Every structure is written in structure tokens, then in C-alpha cells.
Amino acid sequence: MARNFTEIFGSVWFAIPAAVTVIMGFLAINALMIVWMERKVAARMQRRMGPTERGVFGLLQTTYDMIKLMSKELITPRHVSRKLYLVAPVVLFTPIIAICSLFPLSENWVFHDYDIALVLVLAFSGMAVVGIFAAGWGSNNKYSLLGAVRSILQNIAYEVPLILSVLAVVIMARTMSLHEIVMEQSTIPYIVVQPLAAIIFFIAATAETNRAPFDIPEAESELVGGFHTEYSGMRFGLFFFAEYSSMIIVCALATVLFLGGWQGPILPGFVWFFIKVYFLIFLMMWFRWTFPRLRFDQLLRFAWLLLVPLALANLLVTAIIVKLI
Amino acid sequence: MEMFGEYGFFGALLLAGVFLGLGPVLVPLLIAPHSRGEKTEETYECGMETIGSAWIRFDLAFYLFALIFLAFSVAALYLFPVAVVYNSDAYIWRDLIAVTLFLLIMSSPLVYAWRMGVFGGGRGVVITQEDDTHEKAD
Numbered sequence: 001m002a003r004n005f006t007e008i009f010g011s012v013w014f015a016i017p018a019a020v021t022v023i024m025g026f027l028a029i030n031a032l033m034i035v036w037m038e039r040k041v042a043a044r045m046q047r048r049m050g051p052t053e054r055g056v057f058g059l060l061q062t063t064y065d066m067i068k069l070m071s072k073e074l075i076t077p078r079h080v081s082r083k084l085y086l087v088a089p090v091v092l093f094t095p096i097i098a099i100c101s102l103f104p105l106s107e108n109w110v111f112h113d114y115d116i117a118l119v120l121v122l123a124f125s126g127m128a129v130v131g132i133f134a135a136g137w138g139s140n141n142k143y144s145l146l147g148a149v150r151s152i153l154q155n156i157a158y159e160v161p162l163i164l165s166v167l168a169v170v171i172m173a174r175t176m177s178l179h180e181i182v183m184e185q186s187t188i189p190y191i192v193v194q195p196l197a198a199i200i201f202f203i204a205a206t207a208e209t210n211r212a213p214f215d216i217p218e219a220e221s222e223l224v225g226g227f228h229t230e231y232s233g234m235r236f237g238l239f240f241f242a243e244y245s246s247m248i249i250v251c252a253l254a255t256v257l258f259l260g261g262w263q264g265p266i267l268p269g270f271v272w273f274f275i276k277v278y279f280l281i282f283l284m285m286w287f288r289w290t291f292p293r294l295r296f297d298q299l300l301r302f303a304w305l306l307l308v309p310l311a312l313a314n315l316l317v318t319a320i321i322v323k324l325i
Numbered sequence: 326m327e328m329f330g331e332y333g334f335f336g337a338l339l340l341a342g343v344f345l346g347l348g349p350v351l352v353p354l355l356i357a358p359h360s361r362g363e364k365t366e367e368t369y370e371c372g373m374e375t376i377g378s379a380w381i382r383f384d385l386a387f388y389l390f391a392l393i394f395l396a397f398s399v400a401a402l403y404l405f406p407v408a409v410v411y412n413s414d415a416y417i418w419r420d421l422i423a424v425t426l427f428l429l430i431m432s433s434p435l436v437y438a439w440r441m442g443v444f445g446g447g448r449g450v451v452i453t454q455e456d457d458t459h460e461k462a463d
Contacts, residue, residue, distance in 0.1 A: 005334075012334060019334075020341045073357045074350070078366040079378065086350075093346035098338035112334045119405060120335065137380075141368050145379045153387050156394040163401045170408035229369055233357065234349045241349075300390055301444050308397070308435060315404075316428050322412050323421045 005111045019111050023100045031244045034281060035062040041285040072233035077139070080230065084138025089231065089238035092131030095124040096245045103252045104179045106262045106269025118166065118176040121253055125208065128246060129155045132217070135239070136227035147226030150296065151217035154207055157303035158214075162204035164311035165197040168318040169257050182261030189260035196314045198258040200307055202280070205250035207303075209243065211284055213291035214299065251280035389443045396434040400427075 005015040036051065036059055043050030051058030076085065101111040102121055114120060129152055136148020170176055172193070173184045191198045207214035218226030225231075228239045255261055255276040262269030294302070368375045404427070411420055438444065 012337075016334065016337045016341070020338060020345075023338075024345060070349070070352060071356050071358075072353060073359060074353050075365060077368050079368050079375075089350065090343065090346040094339060094342040097342045097345065098335050101335070101338050114331065114335070139368075140379045142370070142379045153390065156387075156391055160394065160397045160401060163398065167401065167404050167408050170405065171411050174409055174411065176405065176409060224369070224371070234353050238346065238349060296387075300387060304390070304393070304435065305439070305444055309432070312428055312432050316425060319411065319421055319424045323418070 019101055020097060023097050023111075027096065027100065027241075027245050027248070030248060031241050032062040032066065033059075034244050034247065035065075035240075037281070038285055041282065042289060045286075045289040066237070069234055069237040074233045074235060077141075077230050079140045081138045081140065084134045085230070088131050088135035088138055089235045089242075090131075091134060092128055092242040093238050095127050096242060096249070099124050099249050100245075100252075102178060103256060104182055104261060105273055109270060110179055113177055113179045116176050117178040118170065118181070121178075121249070122163065122166070125246065125249060126155070126159065128242070131242075132227050135231070139227070139230040141230050143223045143225070143229045144227050147217045147223050147229070150223075151210065151227060153296070153300065154210070154214060154217060157300050158204040158207040158307075161200050161303060161307035161311045162208065164308070164315055165194075165201040165204065166257065168194055168197040168311075168315050171315070171318050171322055178256050178261075182256055182263060185260040186263055189258060189263070191258040194258065194314075194318070196310060197318075198254070200311050200314070201258065202254055202283075203307065204303075205254060206284060206287060207299075209246045209250055209284075211247070212288035213293050215288075215293060216296060216299065247281055247284060248277065251277045251284070254280055389438065393434055393438050393443070397431070400431045403427075 005019050009015040009018055039061070040050040040058070042048075051061035054060040054064055076082070099121055102114065102117045104110045104113070132151045133148045136144045136146075136151070139145070169181065169190055172190065173181045175181060175184070210217050217223075218228070223229070228236055231239060252273075255273060259276045259280075261276075262273040264272035264275075267275075368379075370376065404424075407420070407424060407427075411424070413420075
């Protein structure tokens with residue numbers, strides 16, 4: 001039986017600081033490592049070396065970058081809408097810790113198991129688009145505005161296949177608690193029985209995190225930096241942090257829903273969990289250097305004419321098969 | 326904390342997120358240099374003089390997709406509670422029939438939009454004055 005953090009620590013007053021420390025520490029180290037990994041993967045795929053100077057294999061490079069960002073001046077352009085401009089990075093950052101607390105890391109490591117954890121994850125990851133639009137509109141910059149509009153359109157296109165592919169899993173598991181969904185996969189991970197839903201989910205998740213080939217909101221060759229063009233120093237750092245953390249979140253969700261979460265032989269649960277999560281993250285980086293960026297109307301048509309009908313059909317077939325077995 | 330019920334934990338972490346998000350923005354105020362040039366606070370536009378404001382009226386070419394999205398996402402959310410109790414013993418075939426009907430009705434806006442040519446070529450929206458007869462397919 002899974003114990004949540006409150007039971008382990010005896011009181012919520014200890015459990016909450018403990019959870020915040022653990023998650024924040026993990027996310028900070030993780031962001032540093034993923035940026036390093038991204039640069040290394042990118043470099044190797046282009047037959048370059050990537051960072052090598054600082055630390056072993058250049059591992060400390062992003063730490064140096066972070067210190068540099070910290071010591072940079074924060075510039076607030078004159079023509080921005082101050083409230084929106086200042087609040088946007090914080091809005092983007094706020095839900096991340098709470099969302100991360102929903103994932104079961106191993107059988108005995110559950111921060112808090114909610115009956116509706118799945119809906120909470122989807123709802124609060126959807127909040128990111130509010131922060132992005134606040135940033136884009138508040139900046140009063142044409143590039144930012146276009147980036148924000150594109151980001152919202154992308155969300156509109158990919159939220160629906162995402163939800164529909166998740167529903168197929170919920171029908172099979174008959175629960176929305178992430179811990180119980182993992183428990184249901186003790187014999188066979190859902191990717192085996194739901195391959196189509198898994199693929200649709202992962203495509204939609206890539207779009208949700210604004211990563212290539214769906215990085216049109218921040219397409220650097222067209223829009224400079226997209227919605228964060230006007231942000232400098234640590235405010236830009238927060239956007240970056242939020243982006244890499246949302247990669248972790250969608251990959252963790254994909255792991256829980258389709259790859260059996262922490263289930264696996266021999267190695268302890270959380271090791272399996274992180275192996276799977278980092279494998280998916282590597283896959284995302286691989287995508288980035290494999291597929292060219294889509295044009296906007298191609299993307300919308302791809303989502304609505306291919307992914308949504310497929311996800312609907314998959315849902316219906318799942319419902320029928322679950323009934324027959 | 327108990328007075329917030331089950332979600333106090335989640336809420337507390339959200340609150341922690343707000344404060345931790347403010348932290349990195351406040352630290353540079355202490356350690357970062359502070360210098361202002363003539364153009365430092367100007368809006369960035371690739372080095373050119375900024376032309377006008379970004380807050381103008383513009384063509385939201387894909388607004389029809391937003392309408393379909395509304396129709397879809399709300400309907401899809403209704404399916405979550407259904408999916409949880411799906412295939413309980415109490416319903417024999419009723420749940421399958423209900424879900425099938427629901428999905429069929431739910432996908433009808435998509436078919437309608439497709440027939441109306443929303444997904445047609447070019448910049449997405451091709452519904453113009455001439456198409457008001459609802460005849461034109463593509």
C-alpha cells in the first residue's frame with residue numbers, strides 16, 4: 001500500500017516543506033542536466049562536440065550559464081503592460097511544483113495520491129498558455145504577440161487529441177489516480193495494448209511543450225524568441241526553466257500512463273521511473289534534430305484531420321473491446 | 326491545514342510555487358549591474374526604430390478552429406467521469422451505447438467544419454460571403 005508524504009512525516013507541516021525541497025531540488029538539478037543533455041545530443045547529432053570546457057564532459061556548463069543569467073540586469077521595456085509583463089514568468093512557473101507532486105515515483109514514494117490526479121495534471125499544465133499569452137500580449141512587441149497567438153492556436157489543436165488519448169487509458173484502468181493507473185499495469189504496460197493512444201499522446205505532448213517540430217510559437221528564425229523576446233536575465237531564465245520542467249512533466253505523465261511508471265524488474269522503482277522519463281526526453285531531443293518545423297496550417301490540419309479522428313476512433317474501439325472482454 | 330480538506334497539500338505547493346517563482350526575479354535586483362542607455366528600454370525590433378505599437382487589430386485567421394475546440398474540449402471533459410465507471414456491472418450494454426452515441430454527436434462538429442471547408446487550403450479560413458449558401462464543400 002502506498003503511503004503518502006503526510007503519513008511518512010506525520011504532519012502536513014513537515015510534509016509540505018519536505019515535498020517542496022525535494023521537488024525543487026530535483027527540478028533545479030534536472031533543468032541544468034537536461035540543458036546540458038540537449039546541447040550534447042544536438043552537438044553529437046551534428047558531429048560536433050558540444051560543451052567540453054567546464055567540468056567533466058562540460059557538465060558544469062549550464063551551472064555557469066545560470067550564474068551568468070542571475071547576475072544579468074533585468075530590463076523592463078518602456079512600452080510594456082507592466083502588470084502582465086511582470087506576472088507572466090511567475091504564472092508559468094507557479095503550477096510546476098504542484099504538478100510534479102502528483103506523480104508516483106515508486107511504490108512507497110507518493111507525495112499525495114488524489115482520485116483526480118490525472119485531471120489535475122491536465123488542467124494545471126493547461127495553465128501555461130495563460131502565462132504565455134500574458135507574456136506575449138504584455139510585451140507589446142510584434143514578435144511576442146505573434147508567438148503568443150501561435151501558442152494558443154497550437155494549444156487549441158493539441159489539447160483535444162491529448163485528452164482523447166488519455167481517455168482511452170482511463171477507460172481501461174477505470175481510475176484517474178496516477179498511482180492506481182501504474183498498479184493496473186503490473187502485468188503489461190498500456191503501450192502494448194494502446195499503441196495508437198501512446199503515439200498520439202506523445203505527439204500532442206511534444207506540441208504542448210512547444211518543442212520542435214512544433215516550436216512555431218518561438219520559431220527563432222521567424223520570431224526571434226517568440227513570446228519571450230522582450231525578457232532578459234532571470235525572467236528569461238524562468239521561461240526556460242518552465243519549458244524544461246514541462247518537458248519533465250509530460251514525459252513523466254507518458255511514463256505513468258503508457259510505460260508502466262515505476263514498474264520494472266530487478267532495479268528499484270524510482271530508478272525505472274527515471275530511466276523511462278529520460279528515455280522519452282531523449283526521444284524529444286531526437287525529434288528536434290530529425291523533423292523540420294511545420295507550417296501553421298499544416299499543423300492545424302494534421303491535428304484536426306488526422307490526430308483527432310484517430311483518437312476518437314481509438315476511444316470507440318477501446319470502449320467496444322473493453323466491453324467484449 | 327486540515328480545514329482545506331484533501332487539496333490543502335496541492336494548494337500549499339501552488340503557493341510555494343508563487344514564492345519560489347518570485348525568488349529568481351528578485352535576486353538579480355541585488356547583484357545585477359544597473360545601467361541605462363538611450364535605447365535600453367525600447368521595444369526590440371531587430372535593431373530598427375520601433376514602428377508603432379503591437380496592440381493593434383489583426384486578422385485572427387484561425388478563429389474557427391477555436392470554435393471547434395470549444396465544442397470538443399468541453400465534451401471531452403464530460404467523458405472523464407464516464408470513463409471511470411465504464412464497464413461497471415450495473416450497466417449491461419447501456420454504457421457502450423451511450424458512449425458511442427456521445428462520440429458520434431461529439432464528432433459531428435468536426436464533420437460539419439470539414440464539409441464547410443474550414444480545413445481547406447491556404448490560410449485556413451475560406452468561409453467567405455459566397456460560401457454562405459452552405460453548399461460549397463471544398
